[in-house]
Amino acid sequence: MVERGRRRIPEATVARLPVYLRILYDLATEGVANVSSERLAELAGVNAAKVRKDLSYLGSYGTRGVGYDVEYLVYQMSRELGLHRPWPVVIVGAGNLGQALANYAGFQERGFPVVYLVDVDATKVGVQIGQATVRHLDDLPQLVQEGGVTIGVIATPGSVAQEVADRLVQAGVTAILNFAPVVLTVPRGVSVRKVDLAVELQILSYYEQRRSAAAGPPLQAVPAGSRRGASA
Amino acid sequence: MVERGRRRIPEATVARLPVYLRILYDLATEGVANVSSERLAELAGVNAAKVRKDLSYLGSYGTRGVGYDVEYLVYQMSRELGLHRPWPVVIVGAGNLGQALANYAGFQERGFPVVYLVDVDATKVGVQIGQATVRHLDDLPQLVQEGGVTIGVIATPGSVAQEVADRLVQAGVTAILNFAPVVLTVPRGVSVRKVDLAVELQILSYYEQRRSAAAGPPLQAVPAGSRRGASA
DNA sequence: GGTTGTGAACAAATTCACAGCG
DNA sequence: CGCTGTGAATTTGTTCACAACC
Numbered sequence: 001m002v003e004r005g006r007r008r009i010p011e012a013t014v015a016r017l018p019v020y021l022r023i024l025y026d027l028a029t030e031g032v033a034n035v036s037s038e039r040l041a042e043l044a045g046v047n048a049a050k051v052r053k054d055l056s057y058l059g060s061y062g063t064r065g066v067g068y069d070v071e072y073l074v075y076q077m078s079r080e081l082g083l084h085r086p087w088p089v090v091i092v093g094a095g096n097l098g099q100a101l102a103n104y105a106g107f108q109e110r111g112f113p114v115v116y117l118v119d120v121d122a123t124k125v126g127v128q129i130g131q132a133t134v135r136h137l138d139d140l141p142q143l144v145q146e147g148g149v150t151i152g153v154i155a156t157p158g159s160v161a162q163e164v165a166d167r168l169v170q171a172g173v174t175a176i177l178n179f180a181p182v183v184l185t186v187p188r189g190v191s192v193r194k195v196d197l198a199v200e201l202q203i204l205s206y207y208e209q210r211r212s213a214a215a216g217p218p219l220q221a222v223p224a225g226s227r228r229g230a231s232a
Numbered sequence: 233m234v235e236r237g238r239r240r241i242p243e244a245t246v247a248r249l250p251v252y253l254r255i256l257y258d259l260a261t262e263g264v265a266n267v268s269s270e271r272l273a274e275l276a277g278v279n280a281a282k283v284r285k286d287l288s289y290l291g292s293y294g295t296r297g298v299g300y301d302v303e304y305l306v307y308q309m310s311r312e313l314g315l316h317r318p319w320p321v322v323i324v325g326a327g328n329l330g331q332a333l334a335n336y337a338g339f340q341e342r343g344f345p346v347v348y349l350v351d352v353d354a355t356k357v358g359v360q361i362g363q364a365t366v367r368h369l370d371d372l373p374q375l376v377q378e379g380g381v382t383i384g385v386i387a388t389p390g391s392v393a394q395e396v397a398d399r400l401v402q403a404g405v406t407a408i409l410n411f412a413p414v415v416l417t418v419p420r421g422v423s424v425r426k427v428d429l430a431v432e433l434q435i436l437s438y439y440e441q442r443r444s445a446a447a448g449p450p451l452q453a454v455p456a457g458s459r460r461g462a463s464a
Numbered sequence: 465g466g467t468t469g470t471g472a473a474c475a476a477a478t479t480c481a482c483a484g485c486g
Numbered sequence: 487c488g489c490t491g492t493g494a495a496t497t498t499g500t501t502c503a504c505a506a507c508c
Contacts (some may be wrong), residue, residue, distance in 0.1 A: 009438075012477060018434035022413060036489065045415045049479055056491055064485045064490045081434055082441025089433070100332035101429070106413060110430040111437075150440055151433065174443060175436040177429075181254060182339060183277045191439045193432050197333070197409075198342040200314055200425050201321070201383065202250035204407040205343075206241075207423045208382055209314025211406060244499060268467065281501055288469055296468045297508045 009057045009080070013104050016054055017077055019044055024074045036067040072106035085109045090149045090173070094127075094134050094157035097179060101155055102130040115147040137167070144171040151175045158182040165192075240311070241289045248286055249309055251276055256306045267321045314458040322381045322405070324396050325388035326351035326359075326366050329411060333387055334362040348381040369399070376403040383407045390414040397424075 009017075023043045027035055035053070041048040055061065055068065058076050062068045078084055089112045091098050101107070102117045103217065108131060108136070117132040118140060127134045135143055152168040154161050154176060161180035168176060175191040178184055181199070184192055241249075255275045255460045259267055269287070273280040287293065287300065310316055314402070321344045323330050334340070334349045340363060349364040350372060351357070359366045367375055376380065384400040386393050386408060392416050393412035400408060407423040410416055416424055 006274065010245060010477070014438050015431075015435055017438070017449075018428075018431040019415065021434070022431075023415075037491095039488085043415065045417070047479065049481090050477090052490060053478080053492080060491070062490050064447050065488045066486070067489070080438070082437045083434065087433070087437050096332040096335045100328040103328045104429065106430045107433065110434065112430065112433045151436055175440050183251065183255075183275065185277070189443070193436060193437055195427055195429070195432060196250075197336065197427070198338045198344065199247075199250040200409050200427060201319070201339065201340065202253070202315065203247055203346045204383055204409060204423055204425060205314045205319050206246050206249070206312070208319065208407050211421070242499070269469095270467085279501065281503090282499090284467090284469065284498080292469070294468050295508065296506070297466045299467065 007057055013054045013057055014108075016044070016046070016050075017081055020051070020054070021074065021077050021081070024070055024077070028070050028074060032070055034067045035070055035073075037062070040068070083111050086113055087151050088113050088115040088147050088149045089151045089153055090114070090116045090118055090140070090143060090147065090168075091132070091153040091155055092118045092137065092140075092168065094121070094124045094129065095155065095157075098153075098155035099129050099151060102132050104130075112151070114153075115149065116143050118143070121205065137164075140167055141171040144168075144173060149173060151177070153185075154178045154180050205214055239289055245286045248276070248278070248282075249313055252283070253306065253309050253313070253315075256302055256309070260302050260306060264302055265424070266299045267305075269294070272300070281339050315343050316347055318345055318346050319383050320347040320379050320381045321383045322346070322348045322350055322372070322375060322379065322400075323364070323385040323387055324350045324369065324372075324400065325386065326353070326356045326361065327387065327389075330385075330387035331361050333385060335407055336362075339420055347381065348375050348386075350375070369396075373403040374400055376400075376405060381405060383409070386410045386412050386416075388412055423440070 013073040020040060023040065024035070035046045037051040041051045044051065055073070058080055061073055061076055089107065091101055091114055094117050098117060098119070102114050103165065107114055113157045114130060114132045115138055117129055118137050119134055120137045122136065124134045125136050150173060152173040152175070154164050156164050158180045162184060165176060165178070165184045165186060169190055174189070176184065176186065178192060178194045181196050186192055237406050253274060255272065256267070269283040273283045276283065276373055287305070290312055293305055293308055296351050304418040319338065323333055323346055326349050330349060330351070339346055339380050346362060346364045349361055349366045350369050352369045354368065356366045357368050362460045382405060384407070386395055390412045392418060393410065393414040395409070397408060397416045397418055401418055401422055406421070408416065408418065410424060410426045411429070418424055
């Protein structure tokens with residue numbers, strides 16, 4: 001039985017841990033052995049107190065007066081995020097976006113091998129894209145089973161996204177990353193994260209519009225404004 | 233002089249408005265003239281009180297006992313988000329992702345025409361992708377000027393993302409959507425939003441790992457768990 | 465009657481500030 | 487002395503619950 005003292009980590013913190021992790025990897029690669037919350041905060045573009053609080057949810061892995069051991073923190077953080085093992089992924093939708101995602105090396109590198117790319121278009125079936133072969137949507141249950149897939153990525157048009165989600169869940173997938181501009185309904189216990197590219201631009205648009213309304217139209221100097229939708 | 237009673241809308245609300253807007257468009261297309269906060273909440277996957285509070289930041293555009301006029305709400309919301317005019321976009325990086333984004337019709341449709349795709353690779357220059365022509369990175373200042381571009385999308389490898397951001401800002405861009413897995417540093421007043429695909433998967437991984445640790449490994453039934461990273 | 469709009473209660477997240485420890 | 491870890495204070499976001507109004 002897998003059992004540990006499982007703290008519940010706040011959502012906001014969970015969303016930041018992968019960012020710290022990437023930075024820690026980089027530091028490790030540069031041969032940096034130790035890092036302070038101050039430095040890590042600077043690299044992550046956040047407040048140092050926030051870093052310390054976030055890391056404290058993992059346990060007390062720092063050393064007072066010194067900082068955090070980079071390697072050890074990478075290890076603990078990876079473990080907590082479940083990255084000690086690969087999570088094979090299936091991408092549904094072999095259009096532009098699906099293909100680009102399948103070709104994106106970052107998935108593979110960070111432990112999310114794209115084992116299958118799935119589409120309804122029979123003419124695409126069999127084609128090799130990145131590490132993945134295109135298979136037919138109807139084979140989903142079998143593929144999920146055989147590939148040990150628990151995470152699905154939806155890269156289809158919005159019109160079919162809900163149906164695809166249903167089929168993914170039916171096939172046994174319990175986590176979905178949705179690129180379709182649609183709000184998905186899934187059973188309780190299934191995780192969904194959404195990436196809506198146009199929504200991101202619309203959010204930027206809001207702050208752009210405010211800028212121009214505030215500063216008087218045709219000017220591009222930056223008048224020391226306050227924080228905007230920035231995550232810099 | 234552009235001047236209005238400019239309320240400051242909370243960030244969390246700004247991030248949801250585009251979602252409501254898309255739903256309202258769909259409703260309008262279906263010929264629905266009126267919608268209640270309850271119904272809109274259901275479609276957006278949120279709480280009805282939240283919808284009302286969010287919409288109240290736009291002004292009092294509902295009718296008690298009736299609901300919200302769909303067309304009118306679309307109009308007001310678009311105006312507030314700055315969507316009454318197009319925001320031409322330049323995408324930097326003509327790799328897989330950059331090309332997929334340039335081909336994505338949703339940008340154009342929602343008022344973000346991709347006017348240029350920019351790359352350092354001279355062999356790509358001149359190629360037509362979607363509505364955009366590939367141009368050389370060195371032409372950025374000129375392109376931004378001529379195209380009236382204020383929003384840039386970074387679809388390059390992480391290693392050059394900061395430099396690209398600097399050049400975008402230098403060229404006059406004031407909002408950046410960053411797909412590179414890097415924390416960007418930009419001057420105050422420049423908006424940045426980040427989409428990190430691997431980070432999204434790592435967040436899902438956390439909840440997946442928790443699931444398997446909790447339920448005992450090889451099982452795929454859903455034991456009525458509590459809410460997870462879901463935005464369904 | 466039905467639904468909005470909003471103060472007030474509550475919850476989550478962030479930041480402060482400092483005791484505790486290496 | 488320096489930096490972590492964390493209670494306490496503050497800010498931001500969510501939800502409740504109901505008066506106001508059509």
